[in-house]
Amino acid sequence: xKQQSRMPRRVFIKGLASSAGVLLAGCTxxxxxxYGNVLRMGDLLTYKAHRLLxxxxxxxxxxxxxxxxxxxxIGTTNPxxxxxxxxxxxxxxxxxxxxxxxxxxxxxxxxxxxxRPRAFSLDELRRMPSRTQITRHTCEEGWSxxxxxxxxxxxxVLEAAGVHPTARFVQYYAYxxxxxxxxxxxxxxxxxxxxxxxxxxxxxxxxxxxVRLRVEKQLGYKSMKFLRRIVVTDHFDDHGKRGLIQNGWSxxxxx
Amino acid sequence: xxxxxxxxxxxxxxxxxxxxxxxxxHTRGHRRWxxxxxxxxxxxxxTLAVSGFFxxxxxxxxxxxxxxxxxxxxxxxxxxxxxxxxxxxxxxxxFMAVPGAPVTAERNFAxxxxxxxxxxxxxxxxxxxxxxxxxxxxxxxxxxxxxxxxIPRGRELAPRALLQDLKSHLxxxxxxxxxxxxxxxxxxxxxxxxxxxxxxxxxxxxxxMSPAVTASFPFLLDxxxxxxxxxxxxxxxxxxxxxxxxxxxxxxxxTGFGRQLRAMTLxx
Numbered sequence: 001x002k003q004q005s006r007m008p009r010r011v012f013i014k015g016l017a018s019s020a021g022v023l024l025a026g027c028t029x030x031x032x033x034x035y036g037n038v039l040r041m042g043d044l045l046t047y048k049a050h051r052l053l054x055x056x057x058x059x060x061x062x063x064x065x066x067x068x069x070x071x072x073x074i075g076t077t078n079p080x081x082x083x084x085x086x087x088x089x090x091x092x093x094x095x096x097x098x099x100x101x102x103x104x105x106x107x108x109x110x111x112x113x114x115x116r117p118r119a120f121s122l123d124e125l126r127r128m129p130s131r132t133q134i135t136r137h138t139c140e141e142g143w144s145x146x147x148x149x150x151x152x153x154x155x156x157v158l159e160a161a162g163v164h165p166t167a168r169f170v171q172y173y174a175y176x177x178x179x180x181x182x183x184x185x186x187x188x189x190x191x192x193x194x195x196x197x198x199x200x201x202x203x204x205x206x207x208x209x210x211v212r213l214r215v216e217k218q219l220g221y222k223s224m225k226f227l228r229r230i231v232v233t234d235h236f237d238d239h240g241k242r243g244l245i246q247n248g249w250s251x252x253x254x255x
Numbered sequence: 256x257x258x259x260x261x262x263x264x265x266x267x268x269x270x271x272x273x274x275x276x277x278x279x280x281h282t283r284g285h286r287r288w289x290x291x292x293x294x295x296x297x298x299x300x301x302t303l304a305v306s307g308f309f310x311x312x313x314x315x316x317x318x319x320x321x322x323x324x325x326x327x328x329x330x331x332x333x334x335x336x337x338x339x340x341x342x343x344x345x346x347x348x349x350f351m352a353v354p355g356a357p358v359t360a361e362r363n364f365a366x367x368x369x370x371x372x373x374x375x376x377x378x379x380x381x382x383x384x385x386x387x388x389x390x391x392x393x394x395x396x397x398x399x400x401x402x403x404x405x406i407p408r409g410r411e412l413a414p415r416a417l418l419q420d421l422k423s424h425l426x427x428x429x430x431x432x433x434x435x436x437x438x439x440x441x442x443x444x445x446x447x448x449x450x451x452x453x454x455x456x457x458x459x460x461x462x463x464m465s466p467a468v469t470a471s472f473p474f475l476l477d478x479x480x481x482x483x484x485x486x487x488x489x490x491x492x493x494x495x496x497x498x499x500x501x502x503x504x505x506x507x508x509x510t511g512f513g514r515q516l517r518a519m520t521l522x523x
Contacts, residue, residue, distance in 0.1 A: 039376055039379060055471050070357040072326055136322065143324035144323060146322045199351070254467030
């Protein structure tokens, strides 16, 4: 009985202590931080439960062309408009110049934990294999809308940049100053696309021109508009005071 | 008649002398697991009701089907916030060159939105409710509490019996009334429908509003007829539960608030 386990006792106790620590804290360094906030602990529980219980690669419902509905544009409707409360003094003027040149000079920077950091032009993204999907945008406010989105799978862009095997998250930055991120499971999901087309036309400015993200298995606010930069990271980044968590919102919005 | 504790005279005798009638089921009061599940569910429900109302205020319109928003007609617009301002949506653009084609328009005014804490609190409370509810159904099935005390027998459901129980609820209560089972007919129906029908429906329609869950279980969208229909059913379930809560509290007050509160907390 004494030598039942081949694991040295000290290692076993250390392992037990660290797993107890993980259980007590409810998370590992790879998870969104809770800062001891009970609401963030609930968010983390939901995130962990989804990742544990839900099949990873199931697709969100895709609808028929006749199901396409009206859709309001909310939040930032033009990052170049200095009168809007969401105006970014750093990036707004740049967006204005890009807009004047019909996004010919726009580049999507892809960097971080990748082998080949690079910048994609709009034409380069358009030349890559595209995906068109008619999906439901589910806004956290309670409304929903169905639209057709055309774009390049984020997975293809990440593969072109050569994501390191240690990478766990994809962070994204927008011209209205917003910044957010998703885990690699959602980033590599086949319906997660960098959309440049909406309902058969170029993506309208109010819906995030020239390129927005579509994350179909989460609420609308994760599908960020007006993208400018993508950073692959090995660890979780809460983006400090600009991020969702410190502003009181759940980072994971699969709900 | 003996089964109806609202006609409490015969029951109250045994309650008045608990020591002398140990064999009687009438004096049992509430079992511990019932009390624990009751107060956990009560706390979770109050939290869900308040946070759910805040969530509803952000978009106070209800629809049927999969899509519904400020640019589409609603089934119902509730006067609980000033967030729906169709006249202030600007730069309307039509997507396709056909009559009645879908449109887009910009919303540039600030709305009331407390969903950050409200939704996170809603889900935290939902986890507690699911655990308490599942525990209740598990214990209640194994220990026969649900089939014995909550499910009415066939002949109890005769229209005359229903009418009689309804009448008895309209008369003022005389004397002390027993706590805990056996329950009256309407009481059984109320508890059974809340625990076994409405709350499970709330969980199912709630899950139907989750993009991640419906990606894995798309039958939920078909079962309820779409995301917005599920949301609308969720609202009417909320309304039914609030109505139940009001009647429940009224009955508790009518039959002795202090006694009932003590019985549900301490057991007897």
